[in-house]
Amino acid sequence: MTSPGLAEWPIGVADDRVRSEVSAVIGDGDDAWIRASRDVLCWRVKTRSGFVVGDDDPVRAGARQTITFRILGVTIREPIKVVEVHASDARVGFSYRTRPGHPVSGEEAFIVSRDGDAVVLTVRSLTAPSPRQPWRAAFPLLRIAQAIVRRRYLRALRVG
Numbered sequence: 001m002t003s004p005g006l007a008e009w010p011i012g013v014a015d016d017r018v019r020s021e022v023s024a025v026i027g028d029g030d031d032a033w034i035r036a037s038r039d040v041l042c043w044r045v046k047t048r049s050g051f052v053v054g055d056d057d058p059v060r061a062g063a064r065q066t067i068t069f070r071i072l073g074v075t076i077r078e079p080i081k082v083v084e085v086h087a088s089d090a091r092v093g094f095s096y097r098t099r100p101g102h103p104v105s106g107e108e109a110f111i112v113s114r115d116g117d118a119v120v121l122t123v124r125s126l127t128a129p130s131p132r133q134p135w136r137a138a139f140p141l142l143r144i145a146q147a148i149v150r151r152r153y154l155r156a157l158r159v160g
Contacts, residue, residue, distance in 0.1 A: 002109035004093035005086035027159035037092040048156035
C-alpha cells in the first residue's frame with residue numbers, strides 16, 4: 001500500500017484512509033547515504049524520534065514488533081507487522097502495517113533515497129481510525145500527533 005520500493009507513490013483505491021507523504025533532504029554524499037540507509041533499516045527513524053522498539057533486530061519482512069511511546073507518564077503501545085523491506089543502490093526502506101491494539105489503523109513507510117548527491121528521507125502513511133475505543137474517538141487528536149511525529153521523523157536521520 002505505501003510501496004517503499006517505488007519512487008512515485010501511485011494513487012490507490014479511494015477509501016476512508018488519510019494519505020500523507022512528506023520528504024526532507026537529510027544529508028549529502030556517499031557517507032550520508034551509507035549511514036542513512038543503514039540507520040533506516042535498524043529502526044533509528046523511530047528510536048531517534050522518541051519511540052522504543054521491542055528489540056534491536058534489523059527490520060525484516062514479516063517481523064512483528066510492539067513499538068512504545070511515553071507521553072505524560074502514559075505508555076502507548078503500537079503493535080505492528082513489517083510488510084515490505086526494499087534495498088537497492090538508490091533506495092532503501094520498509095513499511096509496516098498496524099495490528100489490533102494500535103491507536104490507528106493503517107500503514108507507514110520510511111524510505112531513504114538518493115536524488116543526485118542529496119540523500120532524502122520520505123515518510124508515507126495511510127491512516128484510518130482504529131476500530132476500537134478509546135482510540136477511535138481520539139482520532140482527531142491522533143492526527144495532530146501524527147503531524148508532530150512526522151516532523152521528528154524527518155529530523156531523526158539528518159546529518160549534522
